[in-house]
Amino acid sequence: MKLSQLNNYPLIAVFGGRKAEPNTLEEAYNFGKLAAKNNWIILSGGKGGVMESVCKGVSESNGLSIGILTGNDKKSANPFVSIPLATGVGVSRNQIIARACDCAIAIGGHYGTLSEIAYALQMNKKIISLNSWNIKGMKKAKNHKEAIGIIKKWLSKR
């Protein structure tokens, strides 16, 4: 990943909640690791749980993640976020993450994640479900590897 090439890299949103099963957290972590190796910039809510796991993976692959935070203070981001953006608009920031991304993946997650999925679908963004909600229009993936493969294919068709 090169600083001078950032504006060529895809923006991939990871939707997911603060609470998740160990297996789901591990999928998120591994997704982050591989995503960074593909030079994808990861957008997320920047908090704990799935969001923290994916950012940890990104960080360990020397990638770049942006945390779009609900609150007023960038210190509320998990420690693995590369660039924390405090928005001050609460969960209204869910719409922004869906809007800003090229495509998305939902990993685990509860109602907050569902609002992000719904927005992404409303905006005609392609979106994967990995251990997450099963909403018509989403593409199911069994694990992070399959998810990476699907997104690669989507990006190649842009």
Next chain:
Amino acid sequence: MKLSQLNNYPLIAVFGGRKAEPNTLEEAYNFGKLAAKNNWIILSGGKGGVMESVCKGVSESNGLSIGILTGNDKKSANPFVSIPLATGVGVSRNQIIARACDCAIAIGGHYGTLSEIAYALQMNKKIISLNSWNIKGMKKAKNHKEAIGIIKKWLSKR
């Protein structure tokens, strides 16, 4: 409904899309009519389809509806909205409708409606499904009459 009593009246959100089956539009219209007779202030996205039908019902019962609009111009509201509020924040206004209400009902609707449902559930707001999404945590109603009854019960327990 008395102007001087407005701040005692419940705020009921109606989530629903611009496209809907005739039967769903009729349920929305009838829900609006009865809701207004119960002195409920109706919040909605203020546009067409289900939103227009419910506002028409409210209007014919001399009730009050607020249309929380995506765009910059209050003229984009359907003609039955009592007070059109142009927000300029796009579908990000979905979060506001869920936030501002005491409880909610989804009538028909597609992905936009799903984002509103998800927000309401995330905020622990009680919410009915009438010919709409079937998401865990929602209370199903067969028709507008049953929906009115359920909401009455919810409001009596506040």
Next chain:
Amino acid sequence: MKLSQLNNYPLIAVFGGRKAEPNTLEEAYNFGKLAAKNNWIILSGGKGGVMESVCKGVSESNGLSIGILTGNDKKSANPFVSIPLATGVGVSRNQIIARACDCAIAIGGHYGTLSEIAYALQMNKKIISLNSWNIKGMKKAKNHKEAIGIIKKWLSKR
């Protein structure tokens, strides 16, 4: 003011801060009283200070005010707001008040008020300054009576 006529009434925003001199609060109160008699619906931030004074005036004239609140709870509104709308988007709601109004008046106020004034001017909305910021493009009024007169003139030209 008639419920059935609400969508014909102008939406007038009152920008103003939580802290103000007694004289400024009185001007806000009297502005609210006269505004309601003119069948203007008052939009404000719905909190204390100037916002509370103007809503008190509106209330005593049996008018209608909408409080567009920063927080998550409609109980955070001052007691004179007719319809409290909790947005959950923090001071980002300042943009919404400026967007939703037909024209505006700033009464007293500090930096929050200045952001609302700036937005209104950016949106080409006419705006009065009464004991408030003096920004190019605003129309100065000496007192609430003069302010009411200016707004009447503006509205007659719509």
Next chain:
Amino acid sequence: MKLSQLNNYPLIAVFGGRKAEPNTLEEAYNFGKLAAKNNWIILSGGKGGVMESVCKGVSESNGLSIGILTGNDKKSANPFVSIPLATGVGVSRNQIIARACDCAIAIGGHYGTLSEIAYALQMNKKIISLNSWNIKGMKKAKNHKEAIGIIKKWLSKR
């Protein structure tokens, strides 16, 4: 600037309008160049004029800028933005830029810039005025060099 160190770098907001005098655009460009050399990440509205000039300077110093866009499409960013974030919330994004930054500078600009200045001051963020609005609480700088020096001092005291 190192990818692995991003979360240690300060976030500096540049407020400024789409139209500006050549001299102001040059100051913005030179500010961007020096800011990037100091490892400051630049936040801006990501559009033309002052925003484009500052991003051009950042880009030529191999720095990193984030464009927080009003619209729905990341292609609306100027070509020098490193990471374009489409928010879809219109000028409501002004609040986000002020919220996310550690400190700010206004360079030229009109009413939109004034809303950003007002927000920054409301949030107690330190902010410089360079050929821009003169609002109580701002620190005036004669040129980009002086501005860089002032911000360095501010950051050293964090």
